[in-house]
Amino acid sequence: MEGILTGxxxxxxxxxxxxxxxxxxxxxFIGMVPGLGPMQVIAIMIPVAVGIGDPSIAMxxxxxxxxxxxxxxxxxxxxxxxxxxxxxxxxSFDGYPMARKGFAGKALTIAALSSFAGGTxxxxxxxxxxxxxxxxxxxxxxxxxxxxxxxxxxxxxxxGERGRAYKAVLMVIFGMILASIGEGSQFANRPRFxxxxxxxxxxxxxxxxxxxxxxxxxxxxxxxxxxxxxxKGDGQSKEINNMRINGKEAKExxxxxxxxxxxxxxxxxxxGAGATIASLMGYAMERNIAPKEKRDEFGKxxxxxxxxxxxxxxxxxxxxxxxxxxxxxxxxxxxxxxLVALIxxxxxxxxxxxNDNPDIFWGIIISMYFGNVVxxxxxxxxxxxxxKLLAVPRTFLIPFVLFFSMVGAYLVSQNPTELYTxxxxxxxxxxxxxxxxxxxxxxxxxxxxxxxxxxLGRALTDPDYTGFSFxxxxxxxxxxxxxxxxxxxxxxxxxRLARRERKKARDSQVTQD
Amino acid sequence: MLKKLAVGAAALVATSSAAHAEQxxxxxxxxxxxxxxxxxxxxxxxxxxxxxxxxxxxxASYENMSGGGGGVAIGHLIENADSMHGTLMVNSTxxxxxxxxxxxxxxxxDLTMIAGTIxxxxxxxxxxxxATTLADLVAAYNADSSSIAMGGGSVPGGMDHLIGxxxxxxxxxxxxxxxxxxxxxxxxxLAALLSGEIEVLSTGLGEALAxxxxxxxxxxxxxxxxxxxxxxxxPTCSEAGADGAYFVNxxxxxxxxxxxxxxADAYRAAIAAMYATPEWEAVRARxxxxxxxxxxxxxxxxxxxxxxxIGDLMTSMGFL
Numbered sequence: 001m002e003g004i005l006t007g008x009x010x011x012x013x014x015x016x017x018x019x020x021x022x023x024x025x026x027x028x029f030i031g032m033v034p035g036l037g038p039m040q041v042i043a044i045m046i047p048v049a050v051g052i053g054d055p056s057i058a059m060x061x062x063x064x065x066x067x068x069x070x071x072x073x074x075x076x077x078x079x080x081x082x083x084x085x086x087x088x089x090x091x092s093f094d095g096y097p098m099a100r101k102g103f104a105g106k107a108l109t110i111a112a113l114s115s116f117a118g119g120t121x122x123x124x125x126x127x128x129x130x131x132x133x134x135x136x137x138x139x140x141x142x143x144x145x146x147x148x149x150x151x152x153x154x155x156x157x158x159x160g161e162r163g164r165a166y167k168a169v170l171m172v173i174f175g176m177i178l179a180s181i182g183e184g185s186q187f188a189n190r191p192r193f194x195x196x197x198x199x200x201x202x203x204x205x206x207x208x209x210x211x212x213x214x215x216x217x218x219x220x221x222x223x224x225x226x227x228x229x230x231x232k233g234d235g236q237s238k239e240i241n242n243m244r245i246n247g248k249e250a251k252e253x254x255x256x257x258x259x260x261x262x263x264x265x266x267x268x269x270x271x272g273a274g275a276t277i278a279s280l281m282g283y284a285m286e287r288n289i290a291p292k293e294k295r296d297e298f299g300k301x302x303x304x305x306x307x308x309x310x311x312x313x314x315x316x317x318x319x320x321x322x323x324x325x326x327x328x329x330x331x332x333x334x335x336x337x338x339l340v341a342l343i344x345x346x347x348x349x350x351x352x353x354x355n356d357n358p359d360i361f362w363g364i365i366i367s368m369y370f371g372n373v374v375x376x377x378x379x380x381x382x383x384x385x386x387x388k389l390l391a392v393p394r395t396f397l398i399p400f401v402l403f404f405s406m407v408g409a410y411l412v413s414q415n416p417t418e419l420y421t422x423x424x425x426x427x428x429x430x431x432x433x434x435x436x437x438x439x440x441x442x443x444x445x446x447x448x449x450x451x452x453x454x455x456l457g458r459a460l461t462d463p464d465y466t467g468f469s470f471x472x473x474x475x476x477x478x479x480x481x482x483x484x485x486x487x488x489x490x491x492x493x494x495x496r497l498a499r500r501e502r503k504k505a506r507d508s509q510v511t512q513d
Numbered sequence: 514m515l516k517k518l519a520v521g522a523a524a525l526v527a528t529s530s531a532a533h534a535e536q537x538x539x540x541x542x543x544x545x546x547x548x549x550x551x552x553x554x555x556x557x558x559x560x561x562x563x564x565x566x567x568x569x570x571x572x573a574s575y576e577n578m579s580g581g582g583g584g585v586a587i588g589h590l591i592e593n594a595d596s597m598h599g600t601l602m603v604n605s606t607x608x609x610x611x612x613x614x615x616x617x618x619x620x621x622x623d624l625t626m627i628a629g630t631i632x633x634x635x636x637x638x639x640x641x642x643x644a645t646t647l648a649d650l651v652a653a654y655n656a657d658s659s660s661i662a663m664g665g666g667s668v669p670g671g672m673d674h675l676i677g678x679x680x681x682x683x684x685x686x687x688x689x690x691x692x693x694x695x696x697x698x699x700x701x702x703l704a705a706l707l708s709g710e711i712e713v714l715s716t717g718l719g720e721a722l723a724x725x726x727x728x729x730x731x732x733x734x735x736x737x738x739x740x741x742x743x744x745x746x747x748p749t750c751s752e753a754g755a756d757g758a759y760f761v762n763x764x765x766x767x768x769x770x771x772x773x774x775x776x777a778d779a780y781r782a783a784i785a786a787m788y789a790t791p792e793w794e795a796v797r798a799r800x801x802x803x804x805x806x807x808x809x810x811x812x813x814x815x816x817x818x819x820x821x822x823i824g825d826l827m828t829s830m831g832f833l
Contacts, residue, residue: 141710142694183582186695189668189832191582191616198588198618201581271704323704328724330700339700343723344799350727414548415580458694462710463659 004127006359008366016057017374020064020367024375027068032076033404036411037085038069038317039333046341055345056363062341063364063371066334067119070275070317071375074111074310079104079389080401082215084408086206087275087313089443090155090283092214094298094305101301104387109243110303111310112383114257116376118311121261122268122318123368130365131354133319134326137269142458143470145272147480149448149455152277154487155284156445159299159438168441171432175445178204184450187457199417208418209425209446211405213439216426219402221433222394243383249303256286256307264312268319272455274332275313275320276447282312288487292498299440318368325349325361537783538564540572544602546586548579556764557603559796560630560784566792569783583608584617591619594769598776601627605764606672609820613827614670625772626816628784629765629807631797633717635676635736637750638725640706647733647753650713651686662692664702664711669693670832676736676760677715679826683755689830706730717762718744719801736760741803760822761805765812781808 023045030041045065049058070087077083078095091111098107125133140148153172160168181193182203194200245253260282267278286308287298298305323329328350330336342349347360354361379386389397409418429439459470471477541564543557554577561573578586583604590602604621612620637647644650654661663681665673674693681688694711696702703724706714713733714721722744724730732744734753741747750758766784768777785808787793797804807815827833 138704138708141705141708183668186668186697189670190614198581198584201584201616202579271701323700327704327707327729328727329704329707336700348723348727350724351729352727414577415585417580454695454697458696458710461692461694462662463692464662 004362004366006362008362013057016060016370019052019057019061020370020374021378023061023064024068024371024378027065027070028072028075028375028379029068031069031072031084033072033084033408036069036408037073037087038066039085039337041065041069042334042337042341046337046344049341050344053345055342055347055357055360056367058341058345059338059360059364060367060370062338063367064374066317066338067115067314067368067371067375070314071112071115071379074115075108075386078107078111078306079387080215080397081218082401082405083210084207086210086443086447087279087317088309089210089276089440089447090279090309090313091306093283093309093440094300094302095310097299097301098303098306099387099390103242103301104390105243105383106245107306108383108387109245109380110253110306112376112379113245114253114307114310115314116372117257118261118264118314119318119372120369121257122265122315123365123372125262125265125315126318126321126368127365130322130326133266133269133322136266137271137323137327139476140270140272141474142272142455142462143465143474143477144480145270146452146455146459147477147484148267148270148273148281149277149452151480151484151487152281152284152448153444153452154288154484155280156441157284157287157488159441164436167437171437171439171441172445172449175442175447176449178209178442179446179450180453185457186454199415202415204421204425204446205409205418206447208409208422210443211409212422212425213429213442215401215405216422217430217433217439219398220426220430222398224430226395252303253307256304257311260286260308260311261315264315265319267312268316268332269322271323271329272451273316275316277451278316278319279309279313280444280448282308284487288490292494299438321364321368325353325364326351328353535786536568536571537786538570538779540574540599541570541780541783542597542600543573543575544586544590544597544600545575545577546579546583546602546604548577552764553583553603553605555800556605556631557601559800559802560603560766560787563787563790563793563796564783567787567790569786569790582611582616584611584619587617587619587624590767590769591623594771597769598772601766601768601780603764604767606762606819609816609823610672610675610827613820613824613833621767621816623770624767625770625777626809626812627766627768627777627780628809629761629763629805629812629815630784631765631802632761632763632805633719633803634741635673635680635760635762636716636718636721636747637677637680637733638706638714638716638721638730639712639733640709641728641731643712643731644733645731647680647684647750647755650733651681651684651754654681654686654688654691658690659692661713662694662711663688663713663715664694664696664705665715666696666702668695670827670830671695672762673715675823675826675830676762677713678830679760679822680715680734680736680750680755680758683750683758684753703730719803734758761815761819763805763807763815765807777809784808 027041030036042062042065049062052058073084073088074091077088077092078099081092081096083089083092095107156168156172182201183191184203191201264278264282267273286304287295290304320332320335324335324339330339409422465473543561545554545557547553564570565573586602590597608621611617663677667673678688702714705711718735721732725732732747734748734750736750736758738759
């Protein structure tokens with residue numbers, strides 16, 4: 001308790017407030033550039049943080065940068081279908097269609113509110129239960145991670161239109177094949193599928209893939225049909241700016257936020273998962289438990305489909321601080337960089353931190369509340385202006401997006417092969433879209449496939465199990481697998497029952513559809 | 514032509530200005546075979562910062578060239594050797610392993626070896642109370658080989674796997690068949706150790722030290738030839754019963770093939786002079802690096818010896 005007070009007193013100084021505001025602004029703007037996610041932005045800001053000297057205040061600023069960058073990434077997903085990082089890919093599934101329908105302002109508002117709620121509820125969970133949760137995180141081993149990712153895989157079902165499920169499955173497999181190029185897997189001690197071409201040995205980076213799948217095809221479609229996709233809200237620009245969420249929508253968002261804050265946070269706590277997996281799982285879960293008519297909206301601009309990943313990825317980002325602060329284990333790329341920053345500031349996170357440096361431990365947690373509030377205050381009034389971006393004619397907007405995508409993809413690796421890969425992927429994706437294949441399952445297969453391979457490989461290698469015996473030797477694994485099966489089968493059974501009902505109704509009443 | 518003039522001018526400057534640390538090299542272009550923010554990147558930029566800050570080198574520039582796990586940069590250095598006399602490429606232990614695997618179309622011995630500058634020792638880590646000594650671990654493994662799973666941050670057949678197996682072998686176990694679980698980052702591997710998924714973790718001393726100070730893990734032994742100042746209580750693997758299990762995970766610098774001897778020696782002299790400067794000490798302390806200096810001919814024989822050790826291990830474990 002005393003520690004919380006010390007943390008509060010550190011956060012409520014002029015210097016801290018000024019720095020968190022600055023951090024949020026920098027994070028929001030840099031985070032909008034495709035390819036520059038929270039990890040890169042924090043890496044850029046570390047020298048500044050180390051220069052500040054006081055670890056609590058430095059971390060408060062970095063928290064601002066962090067949340068700002070996460071929100072900036074969501075903005076580009078929603079407005080231009082160019083998710084800057086993997087953890088906001090799920091945001092584009094419904095955020096972009098919603099913006100295309102003319103509700104850009106509303107989509108951004110939902111994203112901002114969900115992010116705020118996810119981050120804040122996550123911080124509350126962190127305050128209450130950091131220590132016991134760290135022990136829960138250690139219950140998870142490779143078989144559980146594998147099972148959790150299989151649950152996340154069920155998100156793909158959202159993209160299998162009736163009778164076209166095979167297309168979604170094909171795209172997942174395509175994504176998995178793309179991920180297996182090079183040496184991405186922990187079990188690939190020789191490069192795979194590179195055809196002896198050395199620059200391909202590092203595989204396809206997730207940024208290159210996302211740009212190739214989302215941003216580049218937009219440009220090709222612009223060339224194919226310059227009028228296509230011109231923003232529908234142009235004539236009624238009032239709608240673009242309209243941020244209002246009515247009571248009915250708020251009521252629909254609330255339970256999603258509640259569920260996804262907790263689920264996302266718990267997934268974030270596990271060192272082998274993180275925000276990307278949390279957002280995909282949140283999306284999958286909300287789709288599968290939604291009532292029939294709401295479920296059909298997923299992928300076409302669903303309110304729930306946007307709220308879920310936005311809440312979950314922010315809650316997970318907060319959750320990933322649990323193993324870092326209590327065990328000194330960085331569970332994600334971003335927390336690994338923050339760990340480096342803390343060590344440079346002379347702080348060694350670990351079990352002793354909470355007792356030895358309570359001011360720093362609580363200062364970091366307080367800074368999360370702070371970062372979330374400041375971000376909401378800063379960005380909320382800006383939403384109408386950010387949404388206006390869509391009023392820019394696409395003939396100007398798309399080339400800019402393409403330019404920034406290429407710069408982003410090149411900067412991360414400085415490997416020109418990434419650019420060629422991006423263009424090739426863009427061409428292939430354009431053709432796939434013309435043939436009415438869903439694109440999102442490619443990303444899901446790409447992100448989850450390689451991690452599933454690693455975890456499956458470890459589970460099969462572990463001498464504790466013989467073959468697949470981990471499925472029944474580890475009860476938690478079994479439970480997750482059953483959940484995955486239920487998620488897949490339930491809509492099918494429900495759909496069949498509904499059809500039977502409808503048929504009955506049609507037999508008696510002729511004019512119904 | 515201009516370059517030659519510049520070098521000539523630099524030689525003049527070098528002989529005339531002996532006030533500060535003497536400038537030995539006019540400029541160095543560091544070629545980094547991986548992206549920004551990685552271990553290679555930090556080593557090159559930190560070394561460049563110390564060299565220029567101390568006035569030993571006039572200026573330094575950096576180029577990240579990732580791809581092919583470092584293979585693209587090596588290829589670039591070899592194919593453009595004649596025009597790259599001003600370039601030093603940073604690299605580390607995996608170049609030996611990758612060369613042996615034949616993954617690169619080139620071998621590290623195609624390059625001019627300048628010097629090994631820093632390094633880290635391997636460490637075998639367990640959770641407190643599980644096995645108090647290396648002998649206990651080996652006894653448990655010999656009694657029931659399926660009771661021990663080893664984890665590490667490299668692929669199977671990669672560095673962590675090889676070091677762990679080497680220590681176990683030297684201590685009297687047949688570790689060629691030990692179950693090895695690869696993890697993609699040190700932090701996740703550590704979580705696996707604490708969760709009981711793996712019984713022993715093969716990692717670097719630098720990574721294990723902080724955790725051991727926090728009391729979360731025990732370090733069974735390290736692959737150094739003598740105890741280190743940072744961890745005086747931790748025995749070397751030889752002391753712990755793994756006789757001759759010595760391994761250094763080094764980082765160092767290479768230059769283009771066919772680099773004239775005088776230029777190679779100038780680079781080596783610059784690096785040798787760097788260690789005594791306060792600028793280097795600041796960089797070294799900030800990164801927690803351990804100085805393991807192997808200049809010139811020492812570096813060549815060190816690498817040949819390491820290639821021999823790794824090659825034998827990989828052959829006996831069926832990776833070659």
